[in-house]
Amino acid sequence: MFALLHAMDILPIGVLQRLDNIIYDARLRASMPRTLDDRVVIVDIDEKSLAEVGRWPWGRNRLADLVDELFDRQKIAILGFDVVFAEPDDSSGLKRLRQLAQSELKEQPAFGEKLQQLQSTLDYDASFARALKDRPVVLGYYFTTDPRGRTSGVLPKPVMGPEALHGRPIKFTHWTGYGSNIQQLADAAPIAGFFNPMVDKDGVVRAVPLVAEYQDKYYESLALAMFRMMIGSPVVEPGFAQESLAGRNYQGLDHIRLRLGERVRRIPVAEGVTTLVPFRGPGGVEGGSYRYVSASDVLSKRLPADSLKGKIVLVGTTAPGLLDLRVTPVGEAYAGVETHANLISGLMDDRIPIKPDWSLGYDLVILVVAGLTLAILLPLLSATRAVVLSLAIGTAILALNYWLYFSYMWALPLAAALAMAGAAFALNMSYGYFVESRSKRELANLFGTYVPPELVDEMVKDPESYSMKAANKELTVMFCDMRGFTKMSEKMEPTQLQELLNEVFNRLTDIIRGQNRGTIDKYMGDCVMAFWGAPVETPNHATLAVKSAVEMSRAVQEINAENRSKGIPEIGVGVGLNTGTMCVGDMGSDIRRAYTVIGDAVNLGSRLEGLSKVYGVDIVVSETTRKLAPEFAWLELDRVRVKGKEQAVGIFYPLGPADSLDRATADELKTWNAFLKAYRAQDWDQCDLQLLNLQRMNAQKYLYELYSERVTSMRLLPFDPSWDGATTFETK
Structure with a gap:
């Protein structure tokens, strides 16, 4: 029963949740291809780059040079930034020079003319914007859960509006604030995606939101934005689960549809419209999953021309000081940029691990079938046969789960079933399984004859509070x-x-x-x-x-x-x-x-x-x-x-x-309230009018006959200003 309550999230057990995470991580590591995906390249702002170019953030003129080199000389296909440009770049001193031209050096025309000549080269944001414009670039930004809802920069256009959901209460990952790119850069590269991961309770990143909600609008992740750009920018649509499988009240999406003309691509998603990250290997420069290129090598043109031709390039960092290292199932200092690379690879290969919306049903079926089998057979078997039965059932549960994962990438729960099988065996062998705890016995003796047993069970949790x-x-x-x-x-x-x-x-x-x-x-x-x-x-x-x-x-x-x-x-x-x-x-x-x-x-x-x-x-x-x-x-x-x-x-x-009152009853109630107001005001003519309306609505109601007789009797009495409208009953 505890296993069932845990599986249904009614009584979540932290140990089982951690065990499920451990099992998932082990399956993931066992299924990683550990091969190089040469379609995706990471341009790394690493320690070497910081030593050669200078500390981050770099001037946007250097980033413009980086973009030009990647597109013009290396001829890459798509560029994505796992960084955000939230503030203007004033490192050139242009802002101060403009202030001088309008104040202390206002009377020096030569200074103003020279500043006008240098302005285009000193406006680093404009240089960077020119490099981005009309190129297949996806900028990055982040969402926050700031309680004040603070924002900065400019959000891209949402990929969906609330009308796409047809009124369904879908539970998206929800944010209250954001930090995005400045207007000048957002205008030059209007496509952008958020790079927030999902951090589980144990601090590990296993999933990312594919689409997230902010102020009733829906925005795509960095990986999805780059993948859509790569395949022709299809329209994003919600994909609902069949009601026969998920039920009418299922508040999630089964998948995200990418529609381009008649072609439709389906991407499975889980609760919160998230997707598990299909990690390819241990990560990092030596991990062997993706090619890492130092950003300083690109800027200094040490890379031969066309070395990155046709590649999907992500600009990110592995430098510890820039704080983009994550704890993941495959490493404790995993570069955040490689998380997006993994997801892009998985989308291209259609290889995304998913926790299906029917995983709860699967877990319940396994628990019920295995649990009933153990509950019925264990008391009938000898100790040796009980051990064999328990091991056989545990092995069968494990084998089925791993087969579904390796064959279909279905990440189904396992911990509750294994723990249930082990606990059933252990408790069956223990006399303590049949003995009530002392506190429960005392409370049962005290209250058992007075209150329902189900309340006694609640009282057991804190017996000192009851007497x-x-x-x-x-x-x-x-x-x-x-x-x-x-x-x-x-x-x-x-x-x-x-x-x-x-x-x-x-x-x-x-x-x-x-x-x-x-x-x-x-x-x-x-x-x-x-x-x-x-x-x-x-x-x-x-x-x-x-x-x-x-x-x-x-x-x-x-x-x-x-x-x-x-x-x-x-x-x-x-x-x-x-x-x-x-x-x-x-x-x-x-x-x-x-x-x-x-x-x-x-x-x-x-x-x-x-x-x-x-x-x-x-x-x-x-x-x-x-x-x-x-x-x-x-x-x-x-x-x-x-x-x-x-x-x-x-x-x-x-x-x-109150929320299911029909219109006729509501109208009748309104008329009745009008009658009571007239009755307590001793307005008998108005009472007769309202009673006539009420009897037309419901001629069988005894209450209206009762008050009709009262009104008839009260007419015979003079107006009483001290009457409070109450009826006095002298008998019990």
């Missing part, structure tokens, strides 16, 4: 009375009545305890008393109580439908709910005790249950409960002053979830 001592807490109490049992007892045999009563109580108890975390206080004849919020703290106790009442009313209707064909009379239900401060604890005598609630708020809940008959509804809820359950739409029944209370309280009836 039977009385305490004042805000809780929600319910009184539920069965209507019609008295008459039925006169017509039915005692055993038949007992059977029916037990059936009803079983259904209602399951709703209160099993589905909505309530505590059954007691059964009193044909009445059920329950409460929410103790002994386990339940912040949404009012919502759960209202939900229980609605479901109980529906369950009684279903029981009536089932019994109608048997000739059994129908039963009704009256439910009262109130929220307030109550005293809860273990109360009673030495002979008989109970974990129960008492107090004025409890008494009010009982009174409200009795009022359900008066207003012709099956549920009456106090105003305090209504305020704590805003998820429901409410019909105000009245303001009442019950026996034993001087203060009038509002009472309400739940119409259902």
Whole structure:
């Protein structure tokens, strides 16, 4: 069960997550081709380049020379920058010279003329922009999760807008800020891609977002931008999984489609529209996966002409001081630029490892099949045969997983299944598997006869926080009375009545305890008393109580439908709910005790249950409960002053979830609220008009007949300015 909860991400277990990462890393290293891909070249801003050219950042004039050399003399195919140019380059001193020409040297025309002649050579950003313009260049930039949403530079055009998703709630990797290139360079090279990796909880980079979201627009990664440019700049489209496989609520993409005319290329993606990096080898200059060329060799033209002809070139760095080294499954100081090179290679070869959207289903099937096999057979086998069975199942799970990875590049989970098989064997051999922990036994002895077992299981996690001592807490109490049992007892045999009563109580108890975390206080004849919020703290106790009442009313209707064909009379239900401060604890005598609630708020809940008959509804809820359950739409029944209370309280009836209220009911509720306003203002003519409208909408509603009679009686009385609109009940 723990393995299943971990697989479904309901109860993630950190050890299993780390083990899955270790297994994935081992599979990846075992499947790497470890061969040179000569299609991609990395121009490396390495220590040698920094020593020869100078510290980074270099002047943009040097970068312009680099671009010109790569395209004009080396004749490369595509150039991508794994760096960002977020600020203007003032290293030439042009900015200061312009200031001098407008201030101290303003009266020196010769200085101004000379500056005008030198301006084109001193404007390094303009030189770099001219080198980039009209060439197949992809600039790099980065996104951030800055809480202030700070930005710099200019973003490229997004590859998709929200309309492409057709309203589907796709979970993209989301960012709140960015650092991009200055306007001048962005205009010269309008195609750009972000170079953010995805860093797992253990600090390792295994995946990158292929497309990410910023302010409801969608932008491509550096590798995808370069790949699209290489194949003709196809349109990017979302690829949705088949609903039969992923379900209607699957909030992810199955793949990204690159459409160019009639040709479509599909790139599989995982959660967050990410893709795993298909690492080719250990990385670095000596790694043997890609050719590294020092940027200083390119700038000094030490490379023979056409050495890089037709190559895809990435400009990046391996210098430790420039902080672009990552921890990856294949190395602890892996150059970030090579991560993009790997992804470009994988896209060209259509060799991308993927965690499919159905991996959860695969994991659950393996866990259920292997788990049931072990659970059924292990207790029946001797120790030797149990060892053989456990090893056989573990080997089969491992072999299937590795075969799917090496054959189809499906990175499927494995740790939970292996851990489950090992734990099942170990626990089967251990007597401790059958022994309850001491804290659970003590709590079970203390609370087991009062509260649901599922709540006891929660209490076990922190046993010191619970006791039977009385305490004042805000809780929600319910009184539920069965209507019609008295008459039925006169017509039915005692055993038949007992059977029916037990059936009803079983259904209602399951709703209160099993589905909505309530505590059954007691059964009193044909009445059920329950409460929410103790002994386990339940912040949404009012919502759960209202939900229980609605479901109980529906369950009684279903029981009536089932019994109608048997000739059994129908039963009704009256439910009262109130929220307030109550005293809860273990109360009673030495002979008989109970974990129960008492107090004025409890008494009010009982009174409200009795009022359900008066207003012709099956549920009456106090105003305090209504305020704590805003998820429901409410019909105000009245303001009442019950026996034993001087203060009038509002009472309400739940119409259902507020977000699913139909138009007709909403219109009827609006008219009813207008009637109540007129009623409390003693405007009887307006009351008659609104009641007439209400009876046209719902002629069968008893509530409207009740108020019609009240209005008729109230007309006979003079206007009372002290009347608060409340109805007083003198009896219980």
